[in-house]
Amino acid sequence: MKTLRRLWQGLALGAAVQSLVLADDTIPALVLTSDAGKGDALAVSGQFSRAVPGELRYADRASLLALPGVTRLRERPWVMMPEADLTVVPLATVVGALVPQGDADAILLRCSDRWESVLPLSFLASHQPYLLLLHNGKSPEQGWPMFSRVEGLAPYYVNVSEKAHPGFKGVIDTGMISATQVVEIRAINLQRHFAPLYAGTWEKLSEEASAGRAIFVRHCNNCHQAQGVGGNTSQRPLVLLQTHATHNPQFFRTMVTQPKSVYPDTVMPPHPFDDVTFIRLIQFLRETLALSQTAP
Ligand code: HEC
Structure with missing residues (x-):
């Protein structure tokens, strides 16, 4: 039951981070639309106060690029890929702009290849994973490299900076964190999410x-x-x-x-x-x- 306990501890930590994020009124609210924008917009759902229950709302790339804290990293998006200029926004900032509510203590990233990553809010604070917005200044439709022979990065990619966290293996109790082809961000409660297991x-x-x-x-x-x-x-x-x-x-x-x-x-x-x-x-x-x- 050790991992279960650790997960639950993450929950308490997550709550602390949540109030921290909620208290940050320097982050302007993201304006969401009901337009999926040819698949280039990020869907928002779950326990966010900006989300609409039972419906998907979208944040487009331009509004994500307008968030404070958007920055450029010069590094490899993945060990097998060449170095590039990565225009990124901390996921914690995106979450702050969407305002988690109730007992939300984690986010779930849903990907078009049916991958799911679960990241506790405490992890967003400790490892500052980023959301990739532009690669070498380009949007996906202007050309992004492939992640592997069979797998692309677009429309959104989440990872931890290898320069900020050298040696981080990319795996936490709730699974692997690097997510390619991210199409949706959902605020969830960890305990309820994993309860069926x-x-x-x-x-x-x-x-x-x-x-x-x-x-x-x-x-x-x-x-x-x-x-x-x-x-x-x-x-x-x-x-x-x-x-x-x-x-x-x-x-x-x-x-x-x-x-x-x-x-x-x-x-x-x-x-x-x-x-x-x-x-x-x-x-x-x-x-x-x-x-x-x-x-x-
Ligand atoms: C990145 C995604 C991914 C992860 C992580 C992953 N798998 Fe798989 N697994 C697949 C895919 C995809 C297939 C199907 C084979 C294919 O077509 O590529 C598969 C197939 C399998 C199969 C064979 C099923 C069959 O007969 O076709 C087994 C067994 C399996 N996985 C076990 C595991 C176990 C155990 C783990 C964790 C230690 C794991 N996998 C982690 C993606 C994954």
Whole structure:
């Protein structure tokens, strides 16, 4: 239950940051429109006071560029990409301009490739992740580089500056933070968001499986949905992972450590886990498979 507790601690921290952000009246409110602008505008939803419940509102690139704190970095957007002039705005500023409300303590970034990143507000304060607005002075329609052979950055990209935080591996308890193809920012409450992973029959997992769940949330959930939570870049139902882990752990291990040996073009990153980590992850998938087969 350690990770669960750490997540909940993040919640308390998030609340502190939230009031900090709310108290910052130097950030002018973003004007949102109902116009998606050919997909170049950022959708805003969830527990923001600027959002409209049940509807999407949009911030366009020009209004994001007009925010205070827009700055230029000279660095690589990603280790495999060349250095460039990055015109960025701190995500914390965007969040401040949208004004989180109620018990919102995190944001969710939804991406067009069905990736989802969850960033606690406390993380926005500690690591100042940026939202990329222009690359070498250009908007996406004027030409942005590809992130990989099969993956673009546009319309929006979120990352932590490698110069401001050298050595940061890009992964926190709630998953990987660097998000390509971001189309929506949503304010959420962490505990409610992850609750389905801790509720019902999943409430009483063994200690080992529970540790495996934390590994899953941290390393897999951006792309592999479970109990309706998380991204779905993989487009693989959880039962497929559970079945591999249960009946063919050797293949499961190969797939996780060297995904390109199975799918040469895959976007799934290699995870060179040690034995203990595999035992926990596999136990989590086995146990939850067994539960789904015995559940009424
Ligand atoms: C960046 C997204 C991403 C992350 C993170 C990710 N995966 Fe995947 N995974 C995929 C995609 C995409 C596929 C489907 C293969 C393909 O077409 O590229 C896949 C396929 C798989 C498969 C094979 C399913 C099958 O039979 O086709 C397994 C097993 C798997 N992932 C396990 C994991 C585990 C365990 C983790 C965490 C340690 C993980 N993945 C993290 C994207 C991801």
